[in-house]
Amino acid sequence: MEKEGRVSLWLGNMESEDLLEDYFRIKYTDDGDSIPSSFIKDFHICMYDIDEDFIEKEFYFKRSNHLETLLAGCSYEEVVIPQMKRLTANILEMKYNTIIMIYNYEYSDKIINKNENRYEMKYIGAVSYKC
Template sequence: MNNPGAVSIWLGNCSSKDSLKCYVEITFDDNGSRIPSRFMKDFSIDFIDYNQDLLECTYILHATTSLSQLLKNASYSEAIINELVEFYGDELSEEYNVAIRLYDFEYEEIVKESILEGKKLSFIGSVMYEE
């Protein structure tokens, strides 16, 4: 659901930046109607709540357990990292090389995890990046 100042975050692993782009990309049919991305379908997110302009993805070549490393180039990274580290600590229990962020959106955790290239992609939570 729309929530200005909130960012919802998913972590996972995939083989390439192109694979990640294909996973989150909205396409169009022959009539010009939008076709939801696989990400939207997997997590039951509809166009009413979704603004692709507010979607940001990070892909790093070598997976890490460090939240700071994974999110260091995100918009509002300092606020997001501080919020997440307070809850999870800086080191995660698993290694990830993908972070998907949807700004001004608070996901209601309809679906907790999905599969991307045979590996899990998990919703880890929503935090406030600005008041």
């Protein structure tokens, strides 16, 4: 749900940067009605609860199990990284090549993992990004 000052994090693995972009692409019918992106459908997110301007997503060619490496350069990194490290270890249980962060949003559905043929995503948690 929309929540000012919170950021939700997903980590995953994608085959390519193009697949990541497509995963977030909102499509439209011939009548102009929007069709939610695969990400929104996978995690049962109301597309009106998130603002595209507050989404950060990154694809890395090399996978890493180091949380700080994956999140380096994200908005509010000096606040977000230490809090995310408290949610999970800095050295993760597996290597990832994709991060998705949605600001002013706190994910609260029960779907934590999504595994498909060409990608997998895991919800990590939500933390405050404001001091």
